[in-house]
Amino acid sequence: MIVNFGRINPAMKSIRQSAFCLFVFVCACLPLAAQSTFRPEDLFRVRRPGAVTWSPDSRYATIELSRSARALAGAPSAEIGLIDVKTRAMTILSSSAPAYLGFFNAIWSPSGRRLAFLSVNANAVVRVWVWRPGAPAAIVRSLDVHVGFLDSPILWIDDERLGIAAWEPGARKFGSFYFPILKGQNAADEWKHALDGKSPAVSLLDSGGTDQPNPPADTSLWSVDLRTGSRTALIKGDFHNLRASLDGRVISFLRLNGLRSAKPYFALNDVDAAYDAVNWGTERHLIDSRTGHEMPPSATPEVVHLAPKPLSTIPPPRSDARRLSVAPDGSTALFVANGTDGTHLWVAGGGESGPRELWHANEWVKDIAVGKSEALQYNALDGTPLTAWLLLPPSYTPPAKLPMIAVIYPGTTFGQNPPSSFSVFTSEFEHPQLFAALGYAVLCASMPSPKEAAEALYAKHFANGVFPAIDAAIARGVIDPDRIALQGQSNGGYAALSLLSQTKRFRSAIASGAPTDFASLYGTFYGAYRFGDSGDPRTGQLLRMLQFERGVYQFAMPPWLAPDQYVLNSPISHVDKVETPVMLIQGNLDFVPIEQGEEYFTALYRQGIRAEFVRYVGEWHTISNRENVLDLWKRIDKWLKETMASGR
Secondary structure, three states, rough: OOOOOOOOOOOHHHHHHHHHHHHHHHHEEEEEEEEOOOOHHHHOOOOOEEEEEOOOOOOEEEEEOOOOEEEOOOOOEEEEEEOOOOOOEEOOOOOOOOOEEEEEEEEEEOOOOOEEEEEEEEOEEEEEEEOOOOOEEEEOOOOOEEOOOOOEEEOOOOOEEEEEEEOOOOOOOOOOOOOHHOOOOOHHHHHHHHOOOOOOOOOOOOOOOOOOOOOOEEEEEEEOOOOOOOOOEEEEOEEEEEEOOOOOOOOEEEEOOOOOOOHHHOOOOOHHHHHHHHHHEEEEEEOOOOOOOOOOOOOOOOOOOOOOOOOOOOOOOOOEEEEEEOOOOOOOEEEEEEOOEEEEEEEOOOOOOOOOOEEEEEEHHHHOOOOOEEEEEEEEOOEEEEEEEHHHHHHHHHOOOOOEEEEEOOOOOOOOOHHHHOOOOOOOOOOHHHHHHOOOOOOOOOOOOOOOHHHOOHHHHHEEEHHHHHHHHOOOOEEEEEEEEEEEHHHHHHHHHHHHHOOOOOEEEEEEEEOHHHHHHHHHOOOOOOOOOOOOOHHHHHHHHHHHHOOOOOOOOOOOHHHHHHHHHHHHHHHHHHHOOOEEEEEEEOOOOHHHHHHHHHOOOOOOOOOOEEEEEEOOOOOEEHHHHHHHHHHHHHHHHHHOOOOO
């Protein structure tokens, strides 16, 4: 069949024009109809650029690029990208095998001829990988790396030798790196032991006897020669903060020789120094890097004072891009931007004209309808000018009056930019955009700290910034004043529970990971330390005591010497004034012990106040694992529908 497209019948032309106009009209309406609201599942889709490490000569950079994972926090989930400044290209060095949860901790050798980084699998086995130009990354087998708290477990002794802190065979793994992966394995093992009943299921803690032996050494430091593959064991014990001298002859480290009395830690005037002493010790030792023999103090490794990076004058690739990292010589910079079309990563400078995009992720955000945010100017109760931010649901159409969730956290103040928590590129488990997607307005109120630092977490100050912010939102004309809920996490949850005893204006409340009884909190073990999953329980208790007496709470004394401070500022002490329904959320490994939630729930239960206590096994201070987060949002939706229903 031959079809002549050269002539069109006038009547047919009119029909086609009408059809085209209809098509244009429909297309104009499609973007809104096609977009979906933000969902809990989307929290796990977000990918982010992370830590950047430059080679000493500025030729290469590595960057951690997060991947979709089963948890919002915990085990590393990134891949390692290698950026070649000369070719302005990026390749992925890390393996794509599903056995690996993620890769992290990239470090360059002194000359930049080699790169080492780490991998971790679902059994919490950590391996070292080594890369050099012109060859694929190779794994260093048989050594299971011991990852410590904020402490690199590997170091370059020189360009050919790598120092590796590794577990002894059969060692029981512990530490903040391991418990999110193993989900409190020690507790599970102890219950199995008790169920078996063939030997005592018992553990012992001592407050500081003078003749206590040091715990058995579970970690060794190995020197690995990458040319020959030979290995030398240098030291055993609890060592941290590894450093090598410039010539590679000496390795220095801090050693923690077990915990004794708590008093020496309180003798340190600086609270940060006390925290460091608890985590890493204060005794610095020196050893010969080839034999492991002790060296005299005079052999202290030279301290390398790196010159500050030159202030980069490289312009950003676009107005919303921020500088992520600058090369040591200042010639090259990496930029990142989050936009309506996703996340972009560029390399710029390096003697080339114009930036080059290396990575584009999160394109799916263009299909998400997000809430609209606006700033509210108001005055605190003491007259201080403040700013709050209001997030309206994507589907909102005036003049409807909306139910509202007021999200609070002590010490937070907002300025001209919206809260970072409003961005879909963040992965907070109680994300404000998820509340907006359910049809609630979200208010983030400023809560400035009082002028006296020692009163920063005293409950009497919390209303100062919050109550006027709520009034300002109501005055905006879009909020139903009879349908306002309060939500807070951690100290935000503590502040929420404190405010519930000061007013009856809230229809509902959600508090997660919230301290409720400071006197009992002072003496209750961290959830992750209770069975040794994060380490010796006494470590957690030292950190807790320092936190209360010297750190964020600034109470100066333990509860038996300052009972009024602990009691008067505990929400449990004022729970008799609470009439608001409360949802309490907590993980059983939380450093705010789950007993805190149990106490508050018991008090509400006794008084006949509606309460739900949602407890997740294997979770820490925030709810992180995918199935738990999805379950939680079903419960939050149901809770708010019940407690915030109109007409009640």
